[in-house]
Amino acid sequence: MTACRFPLSATIAALAAVALVSLAPLAQADTLQDISKLLKQGQQAQALEKTDKYLAGKPKDAQGRFLRGLILTEMNRTPEAIAVFTKLTEDFPELPEPYNNLAVIYAQQKQYDKAKQALEMAIRTHPSYATAHENLGDIYARMASQAYDKALQIDSSNASAQTKLAMIRDLMTASSRPTPGKPVAATAATTAALAPAPAETKPAEAKAEPKAEVKLTPSAVKPNGPPVAVSAQPVAQTPAPVAESKPAPASASGDIAKTLDAWAAAWSKKNVKVYLSHYAKDFQTPGGESRATWESERAKRLTKPGSIQVSIGSLSVTSEGADRATARFRQNYRSASLKTSSSKVLVLVRQDGKWLIQQERVGK
Amino acid sequence: MKRQYTIMRLRTLAMAALVCGPLVAANFSAAATAAARYSDAGPEPLLARVFEHIEQNHLDVALQEVEALVKAYPNFHLGNLIKGDLLLARSRPIQAFGNIANAPLDKLADLREEAIARLKAYHDKPPANYVPRYLLQMRADQNYAIVVDTQKSRLYLYQNEKGTPRFVADYYISHGKLGTDKVREGDKKTPIGVYHVTGSLSRQKLGDFYGSGAFPISYPNEWDRRNGRNGHGIWLHGTPSNTFSRAPKASDGCVVLANQDLDAISKNLQIGLTPVIISNSIEWLSLDDWQAERGSLKKQIEQWRTDWESLDVERYLNHYSKKFIGDGQDLAQWSARKRQVGSGKTWIKLSADNISMFRNPGKEDMVVVTFDQDYRSNNLSNVMKKRQYWQKEEGHWKIVYEGAG
Known part of the structure; x- marks a missing residue:
């Protein structure tokens, strides 16, 4: 169903090419891909012309309009870009990308309150959306910097100006996005509205790399410590995903409890190999980084000198089907430098009879 | 009996320590409960609420409160600093009060002092009575x-x-x-x-x-x-x-x-x-102690007045300290002049009205007394505003300074 992508990096291009061949009406995809290429080459005027032509035939098309917003942003036609993205948020309130890009533009204009609101909307639609989370973190940091300037009567704007928020270049369809527990009906509706696609795309989609947006700049602040310490405070407005779930059958939750104990034990023993073996192949890395980067980062953390103790408390498991479940628990982490207790959510999938972690995040 | 009204106990609070280091805990004495009637001027009530929420780890509410605070007091630097910390806490863990890189340490220290002073004053009000x-x-x-x-x-x-x-x-x-x-x-x-x-x-x-x-x-x-x-x-x-x-x-x-x-x-x-x-x-006194203290001094002043009227110069001079200096004269010069003047008096009528008595802060027992003096005698009358400094020496109030007020 991921009909239209604008692959801007080599890996994604490769993946998307496969997807595009099998999934989308070819002409449409070609046009959008051409526009994307033009934009990448800096030929904004041509890109815009082509987009306008494309949209003349499909005035409601989200992909085309999203691309138009990007082009206008790059052309510094900011008010028009704002108008395009704003209209997209009105017509497709379930899409986080237009909100995110609106926020980036507002942040450039130092309208941090507006940027914050837009990002909160992006996160509300998709609680696990990494780019929006990171951007929101940056917005908070900038607002903090503004407050500090006022408090200390200094000008720190130089320091903060260096962090640039990530504009999302690629409008994903809802089904390819990590959406734990998102009601199927809504997903289907969203996808249908965006790009109707044949039903047999389902298997392909499952294999698609979950991360599709291209980050222009790395996030400014890389937190230290284990994943639990990543955000000092989970964004409060994030609603718990609505899960059509019922309590897991006793056996499944028993298996999951055992899996998590083993996972925590491997972590405590600093057994990197066993620890990482608990993660599914399609694990969605928290920052959207590559699996390799994430693994080496985790390995580095785990093997830091000093003891680590991880234990799990108040576990509650809800299953979504036989092979998918969400585990919520208190993660108690203690190392030489840090002691935390935080709520943790893991989405687990059963593959070959083994429960593996597909998503990991802090929060409720 | 004098009493320091309470001594604040400073407590390091786990969460608040991240933001403010040692923070004043609400250590209410029984008397402070009675102090609830006191009016609150300024940003302290809101500021205190912000810190209470930080202490309870309600950082969202704390941020809302601090936003209300800086809205009410836009140039309140301390409020803006806390706002900065609370915002930054949403994007990364924070370690200390004022998490800005290259922050001027003296300014941060000043704001921290101000926070402590304001919170202390808010939580530790003088007892009502x-x-x-x-x-x-x-x-x-x-x-x-x-x-x-x-x-x-x-x-x-x-x-x-x-x-x-x-x-x-x-x-x-x-x-x-x-x-x-x-x-x-x-x-x-x-x-x-x-x-x-x-x-x-x-x-x-x-x-x-x-x-x-x-x-x-x-x-x-x-x-x-x-x-x-x-x-x-x-x-x-x-x-x-x-x-x-x-x-x-x-x-x-x-x-x-x-x-x-x-x-x-x-x-x-x-x-x-x-x-x-x-x-x-x-120093704070209960109203009873305050009454006793002012009563004893008032009696001394009244004694001084009647002793002056009595024409007994020695009794009058008995109120003056050996350390006395007034009108540029020490006690010997002052005494000599009073004895000389006193010899010509057949009657003196003295009134002291509108007396004010303010104790001088510090270790010495000293009180500044000011009054309207109406002096009449057989050969001289004089109306003046007079100021005296009375000091307690070996349990007795003595005048150490006297002059026009």
């Missing part, structure tokens, strides 16, 4: 009195309610960069003693630095001069427009209030009349 020991007696037309506690960075406004001081409000203040006990010009210290408001300078006559106005006070007083203390230009004044308040220790010796606070007290100030008593640490 206690009065500052200094306000022994206000004369009937002294409508208000001001008492400053430099250690607490606090100014207390009292109203004269038929002779009894009644608390009206208290305000955050700044004092001298280098502390208190001013001795000489330019030492950047705030004087300690009994003074009064001597004038009023309007905003129009002053630069922005003094904010909404200034009220000079009577430093150096008689006792300062006698002790060789000099300097001048100690004022109560406001705050520049770019900030709501200044650090606890920020001035060149003046007592500095937020503009809204100066405006609030200024309507109560009477030029030449309103006492301003500056102390390092206010």
Whole structure:
């Protein structure tokens, strides 16, 4: 169903090419891909012309309009870009990308309150959306910097100006996005509205790399410590995903409890190999980084000198089907430098009879 | 019996430590509960709520509260700093108060001091049924009195309610960069003693630095001069427009209030009349102790008056200390003159009206007494405003200074 992508990096291009061949009406995809290429080459005027032509035939098309917003942003036609993205948020309130890009533009204009609101909307639609989370973190940091300037009567704007928020270049369809527990009906509706696609795309989609947006700049602040310490405070407005779930059958939750104990034990023993073996192949890395980067980062953390103790408390498991479940628990982490207790959510999938972690995040 | 009204216990709070380091815990005494009737001027109630929420790890609510705080007081630097911390806490873990890179440490330290001073004052109010020991007696037309506690960075406004001081409000203040006990010009210290408001300078006559106005006070007083203390230009004044308040220790010796606070007290100030008593640490008395203290001194003053009327010069001179100096004369010269004058008197009628008695802050038992003296005798009459400094020596009140007030 991921009909239209604008692959801007080599890996994604490769993946998307496969997807595009099998999934989308070819002409449409070609046009959008051409526009994307033009934009990448800096030929904004041509890109815009082509987009306008494309949209003349499909005035409601989200992909085309999203691309138009990007082009206008790059052309510094900011008010028009704002108008395009704003209209997209009105017509497709379930899409986080237009909100995110609106926020980036507002942040450039130092309208941090507006940027914050837009990002909160992006996160509300998709609680696990990494780019929006990171951007929101940056917005908070900038607002903090503004407050500090006022408090200390200094000008720190130089320091903060260096962090640039990530504009999302690629409008994903809802089904390819990590959406734990998102009601199927809504997903289907969203996808249908965006790009109707044949039903047999389902298997392909499952294999698609979950991360599709291209980050222009790395996030400014890389937190230290284990994943639990990543955000000092989970964004409060994030609603718990609505899960059509019922309590897991006793056996499944028993298996999951055992899996998590083993996972925590491997972590405590600093057994990197066993620890990482608990993660599914399609694990969605928290920052959207590559699996390799994430693994080496985790390995580095785990093997830091000093003891680590991880234990799990108040576990509650809800299953979504036989092979998918969400585990919520208190993660108690203690190392030489840090002691935390935080709520943790893991989405687990059963593959070959083994429960593996597909998503990991802090929060409720 | 005198009593420090409470001693704050500082407690390090786990969460608050991240933001503010050691923070004042609400350690209410029984008396402080009665103090609930006190009015709250300024940002303290909101500030205290912000810290309570931080303490309980309700950072979202704390951020909402601090946003309300800086909305109400846009130039309140401390509020903005806490807001910055709470915002930053959403994007990464924070370690200390003021998490900005390259923050000027002195400014951060100032804001931290201000936070502690304000929270302490808010949580540790003077008991309702206690009065500052200094306000022994206000004369009937002294409508208000001001008492400053430099250690607490606090100014207390009292109203004269038929002779009894009644608390009206208290305000955050700044004092001298280098502390208190001013001795000489330019030492950047705030004087300690009994003074009064001597004038009023309007905003129009002053630069922005003094904010909404200034009220000079009577430093150096008689006792300062006698002790060789000099300097001048100690004022109560406001705050520049770019900030709501200044650090606890920020001035060149003046007592500095937020503009809204100066405006609030200024309507109560009477030029030449309103006492301003500056102390390092206010001593508080229960009303009973206060009554006893003022009663014993009043009796002494009355004794001095009747002994003067009695024409018994030696009995009259018995009220004067060996350390006495007045009109440039020491006790021997003073005694000689009184004996000489006394020999020509057949009658003396003396009245002392509108007596005010203000205890001088500090270790010495000393009281500044001011009154309207109407002296009549067979060969001379004189009406004057008189000031005496009475000091307790070996359990007896003695006059150490006397002159025109």
